[in-house]
Amino acid sequence: MTYQPIIGIEIHVQLKTASKMFCGCKNYPFGAKKPNFYTCPVCLGLPGALPVPNKKAIEWTIALGLALKCQINSLSKFDRKHYFYPDLPKGYQISQYDSPFCFNGKVTTSQGEVSIRRIHLEEDTGKLIHASVNGKKVTLIDFNRSGVPLIEIVSEPQIHSPAQAKECAKKIFQIIRYLNLSDADMEKGQLRLEANVSLRPKNRQDLPNYKVELKNINSFRFLEKAIETEIKRQTEILLQGKTPVQETRGYNAEKNLTYPQRSKEEAADYRYFPEPDIPPIRISSQWLESIKNSLPLDYETLLASWEKSYRVEKHLVSLLFDTHHQAAWLEKLFQKAKRLGIEVRRLVNFLANKKIKVNLFAHEEPQKILDLFHEQTQTISIEVEELERAIDQVIKHNPQAVADFRKGKKNVLNFLLGQTLKLLGKKVDPKQIIKLINEKIS
Ligand SMILES: [Zn+2]
Incomplete structure (x- = not known):
């Protein structure tokens, strides 16, 4: 291959704190009795409602940062990220832009170290449900998930193979589970994987002038496969002398292909600005020390x-x-x-x-x-002679089974093993018996 893959990964994880990120609502979107059950003016985005950050969620974000060898910002803040979508009632998401809680960490993989660019904390959005009511196709919104604490982990584009991307994501997943910050159940959407992929000629060192983001990936295996597929697609485009379009693509696991979703927004499109309702957060050395001690x-x-x-x-x-x-x-x-x-x-x-x-x-x-x-x-050891005598008897009394074995029916061995054990009436190491039977009738 004449191109080298340049891959970065992004992982979103819902934290399993008792309450949501900016209100006191129960953080239990998947277990709620009905839609919009755990909601309040804050997570419904009603005018005048004020957010109060969840201290535990901040501590857990920092704990993950420490476990991933990150540096911790001593002064951090939340920012508003604006976009218009029905699952976002305020018209913006409270996220972090230029001073995330953690930055500059690393994950060690068998194919080398991968730097973690940043880990920040934000709120999850509501969930759209496409359904049919009285024969009419409708889209319903469930806000139980709105405001659930969500961590975003972003790696540097230092991954060079689909297998390494999978290994890196899995390591982060293991550490999150180990710290008990999230159940990270992908089927419940508690952990979501994304990758950005581009290719550069093998003799170059600079980053390509485009990148493609892959979304809708719901398993580690699919992360690997989606990247593999995308590398093939981009290679074909580059070999024709063209440049792949900078865009977001989804992954269809059934057909094993990626498909265009939307062209990529630039950060400026989100009109980021500091969240005026939440003061900046100072991480004092005592606070940081107490988080370290809890790890x-x-x-x-x-x-x-x-x-x-x-x-x-x-x-x-x-x-x-x-x-x-x-x-x-x-x-x-x-x-x-x-x-x-x-x-x-x-x-x-x-x-x-x-x-x-x-x-x-x-x-x-x-x-x-x-x-x-x-x-x-537990097995007991017996004299080989005793064992051989028993096996000889079993072979003698089961000529059909022996004939079947010689015709290639290897599972007959298990039957003969069972007969031998029965005859012995003792728990003898089955491996030893199978080896002997095999020697005698092969
Ligand atoms: Zn709420």
Whole structure:
């Protein structure tokens, strides 16, 4: 390929604070009994209503910034971002423009470091519902989501492959879940992915003079696929000597193609200006210190320490937990296992293979999991002669199964294994039995 992809990602995450960003309404859009249930003059954008920022949401934004190695602005403010759309009752969104809470962070991926340009806090919009009422096509608006705290994380365009974009987004997602700031359920729209993609000739160092934003991406796999597809599309255009149009494109996962949505607004189109109803926010060193102190052990440091003390594989153990509370529970389990002489590495493999997640059993005592582990893995060793005698008998009594196996029906092995175990009446390592049967009848 003669072109190098230049990719940046943008992630929006709804915070799971108890109340909304600028009012006291319950932050529970997905669980509301009916549309417009959790609303008030502030989040409905009624004239004269005044916003009051949610302190917790600000602290969580800064906590995420610290976890992503960002610098924190000591003075930050909110700004109005104007655009006209029915899901935005005020005619503007309260967001952050030139002084976001966090900037200049980083994420480490297997293909190199990716800088985080900024993390800012804003409010989510209402939700449009396209429906049919009395046979008429209508668009309804639900404001339960209006004013939900929303974090925006923007990376620098330092990503150079679709796989790296996916890995980077996933790492950010893991850290958000680990800090327990959001459930980040993509099906519920709690986490939304976007990417900007452009290509440059391989011998160039400057940024291309255009970029295409990809929206409507609702899984990490689709993020990777959408970028792959877009790279192909842009390559074809460039090879014809043309420049791709700067625009926003959606991604259709079924057809695996991107399609134009709208040409991209410039920042000036939004007429940003400081939100006059909310004073600038000073992040004092004491406040910052208290947020730092509330952070759990850094995610990567935790995995590295487990790898060192228990010899577990990082990618396997990371499948077992989401939040730092669950990680703390796992630590208890590991310590207990170690005291009982159980190899933690084997325990982790067992849990990961069974796809057991800590949230399924975190209310249980660690002992219960260790019992399950014992029950399902404990095997006894027996003399090879005894085992061979049993297998010979099973083979003798099941000629049809043996013939089937020789014709290529490999799953017959499981049947013969079952017969052998039955005959033995003991829990012997199934792998050992299968190996022996295989040797005898292959
Ligand atoms: Zn409200």
